[in-house]
Amino acid sequence: MSKFAKYFKNLLAVKTKEERLQLIVSIITEQCISNQRQLMDELAKEGLEVTQATLSRDLKSLKVTKIANDNGGYVFIIPNINDLHDTLLKKRQRRMGSAPTNRVLSIAFSRNIAIIKTRNGHATALAYDIDMSNQPEILGTIPGADTVIAVLREDVTHEQAQELFSQLLPQHKCLGARV
Amino acid sequence: MSKFAKYFKNLLAVKTKEERLQLIVSIITEQCISNQRQLMDELAKEGLEVTQATLSRDLKSLKVTKIANDNGGYVFIIPNINDLHDTLLKKRQRRMGSAPTNRVLSIAFSRNIAIIKTRNGHATALAYDIDMSNQPEILGTIPGADTVIAVLREDVTHEQAQELFSQLLPQHKCLGARV
């Protein structure tokens, strides 16, 4: 986009898609919005005019949905990501006819820290397993309820750590559906 | 209903509403159902014939909803009831502008880590709230008794994190929170 175009975009308060998505999230968490037209109106108040078609796509990508509230109406909500994992796991469990061996939902890194999201209640067991493996690259772990924080040795790259965890937690690959 | 009628109902596998609702729940937790017609068909396979109108009402009462899955389609899910409480509480909280008792005493940063001091015993609840907000900038949290450690995504600056926490924890007024 040219400087010129950017200038006008700013002037006219036309926002980028990312900004619109954020605005949508904040609107639906702060107010009771019950359909896309209403959301359209709210966005318009903020000077952001989009069509219902776009909102439908936006809400789909944000995984927003509406649900019955207590007054006979509907409200948009953003379901917790853990629920989605649970739902998918449950489906898988039923399909496969076995309890999933899979405890790890995701692994993320930030500098020397690895954040491992687990199924609820499994963090302690997972941290224990990691500790027991005595990997010198992993200095220590702390489990919460569904999260393990692992502190990596300073010189360990994210790639190395990823590889390490893959070996340590081979089941980490089983969960096909990423939410 | 007469004994006689009940007998025939059983015979013909025509179920009560309650049974239908249960069947619906088990169908949508076991399979990937993406619209009401598909659900109708599944019920029909079980010998239970109802119209889309009825299913719409059933799903509303079960608080079932559909959500985008990874393949561009949709799946019905049953969001966790706790989330709904949270969502509604959050909305009300915003509406009333009423800050709950101050739980956050201070926030400090060290590189990619945020250290949040809370009133004693409140760390778990706070970490929970942070987790529920599903901020991509916050990779994970671990609560102690009066401290929450939150690991930030690498590219997040302290200023951004500060702003994020201000929005997330509006009660944390000491930091110039914007509510």
Place this chain on the structure above:
DNA sequence: CATTTTTTTGCATTTTTATTCAAAGGTTCT
């Protein structure tokens, strides 16, 4: 039982949401 009241359901229709298709605008090459 017969009768009244309440609940549940289907039909028809409206309302809401999703998608197709084409076009506009941006990006990335050479």
Place this chain on the structure above:
DNA sequence: AGAACCTTTGAATAAAAATGCAAAAAAATG
């Protein structure tokens, strides 16, 4: 810059979901 490509969007439309209303079924009552 021009060409090939990708992303985003709106208009129109298709698809899906919600609902008003009346009838049927069930439950409650005398």
